[in-house]
Amino acid sequence: MSIRIKFLLSYAAMLLVPLLLLGITSLLLTVVYHGDVQSLKNAYESKFEGMEERDTHNLIKHTFQQNAALLTDQAFLAEFSADMRSKNTEVYIRSGDQDIYMSDDLKSRAGLIGELPAFTEAGSRLEPFGIKYGNEWYQISQFDMLSKDAKPVSLFLLTKIDPLVHFVRTFFPILFLLTIIVFLLTHILLTTYMSRRFIRPLLELRNAAKRVADGDLNFQVRIGGNDELGQLGRVFEEMRSRLQESLVIQQQYESNRKELITNISHDLKTPITAIKGYVDGILEGVADSPEKHDKYMRTIAAKAGEMDHLIDELFLYSKLDMQKLPFSFESVPILPYLMDWSEELKVELDKRGVDLDIELGGGEAIRVSIDRDSFKRVLGNIIQNSLKYMDKPVKQITVRTRLDQNGFILSIEDNGSGIPEEAVEHVFERFYRAEESRNTNTGGSGLGLAIAKQIIAGHGGIICAESTEGEGTAIRIILPAQKGDGLQ
Known part of the structure; x- marks a missing residue:
């Protein structure tokens, strides 16, 4: 398995494992605090802090809608309001333009009461909605019904909520989706960066090593940076450069060696050829007089001296070249x-x-x-x-x-x-x-x-x-x- 595949698998694991752990943790928390998985849906659908909307809806349905007289029973309403206040919820009941009941905390918030919507239809229930009053946020639940004498009545439950909680609950799907997108983009960018920063230099070094192994040194390794890979790239390029220089020097030495052998052979062959010619002349009787014989011998001695001088100079040059003189x-x-x-x-x-x-x-x-x-x-x-x-x-x-x-x-x-x-x-x-x-x-x-x-x-x-x-x-x-x- 290549390093690139290993990197990709490791990054995929880094993405999937946290998401999997996040999901498992969420399910465990749901089971611990709500008793079963189904209550996760109910907990999300609930717009009230500290109470479930289903229970509230059942309470309204089985209490006020079945016994409309309770809508004007101040004692019951005071008891109901006290129970709701323990859950951070205020109660407001209105019939037309007349206030039937109002929790104590709402009496100083006339502006908030004025923003509440009008009666729509008996037996209807509006989806909870948010209202901002001053610096506070309220979650409003509206229940429309008929009183004992068939007058339209609207019952409002106003729950004060934390702005951050309201924002999170409202935009939870978007936030969750954005979290996933951020995870994906982060890992894609990280994978791309790591691929460019580590995998590509390693691939370039691998290809360079193959070219060196094949005897091709006519290229350059260009890996930037001051980290370990950059240093490795510079060291590899220096090694390649020195190998190329040594190869050029070796080729030059080989060329010089061949040239030296050729020159020595030529310079030694010339006097040797002359010596052989004069020796043959003596042996064949061409030097048939003392003067010719003496001339041939002096020529042989001169050519031998040239050879001796050339050999001495070769020996001297060799010692100088090897710095042994x-x-x-x-x-x-x-x-x-x-x-x-x-x-x-x-x-x-x-x-x-x-x-x-x-x-x-x-x-x-x-x-x-x-x-x-x-x-x-x-x-x-x-x-x-x-x-x-x-x-x-x-x-x-x-x-x-x-x-x-x-x-x-x-x-x-x-x-x-x-x-x-x-x-x-x-x-x-x-x-x-x-x-x-x-x-x-x-x-x-x-x-x-x-x-x-x-x-x-x-x-x-x-x-x-x-x-x-x-x-x-x-x-x-x-x-x-x-x-x-x-x-x-």
Whole structure:
């Protein structure tokens, strides 16, 4: 049985049980106070407080109508009035315009007497009706008959009643019906509210759980409110969102893994193919002279070195990517460090015919926390990447430094061929090469700048590239600067 059916059954029970108990209680009270169920009808039909109309009617019929002389017997009327007064009822008897008898309490209520209706027909009895006199309500019963000398006589019984009792007795069927309607509307509204507030969110969560189980995560769970269901909905939506993100990341990892395997296979297969070709040449006697043999052997050694270098970079990148490469940080005066490095670099660049321009600024007191060896690898990878794309007659590399609110900024610029605009944002991705041929003479392994990015990230810094195709490329490194003796 579903929760919705259980809710509906519980609300139906909440409606029917009180009504059933109300009916049973009413019947029990009737039996206790009236002796049988039939007296419930008589009690309702009675319009007098403290007496039953049937008994009053029988009293009038068997007393005054059978012995009309009693209508003028003052002694009997006084006794009858006293008996009626004990039941909160006053007696008034009128013959035409003449008052035959009037209870003492009615003598001060001439206005009330004046509102009583005229004689209608002998032997008739008018249905009880209500009259308001001042702030009091009276229930009037009228009995019309003939006196001993055949004159029309009207006997009135005036019962003072509570206004609330009068209202309830008069409108009891309407009040009872309204009570039932209110019960029904209340439970219908409550059922509707509970269905919207509880059942619908639960159904939405159930459908969402089924979609997740089927592998569909492209939806959103929208359950408002700050109650437990609202909190559950937000937690479920967060879980779905994280599952979707993890699935996207997993798919990206799988795509990267396939791409990595493809790139490694390609980059390893190229030197291996070359090595196999030269080995076959030696075995088949193509290298039939000492010079050719020596050339083939040197080529094999170079290709083996390329493979060894690629494997080393793969191993290094893997350790950096898994954050398993420890850094030995130390606070280094960065400008002297870069000056020493640039002097070593200048010697190497002179051999290749490349001019090195050094513009170190920012103050001698600048200190940066770095791992010396790892940071030098970053600088080396950037320089090697610049050298691969030198295509100008006058080759030049410029190293600049400065200090601003972002930290210490190191810029290494070249005047090479530059990078296409659409490729700039990808140059730090592993195995990415703007030059699609994957020629190691121009493209390298595709890991140099990726390794540089991992190392700089490990230093808490940022590395980025700016390039204009045909003019050159600038690689900028931003590192947190520390205060030295001259740094404010």
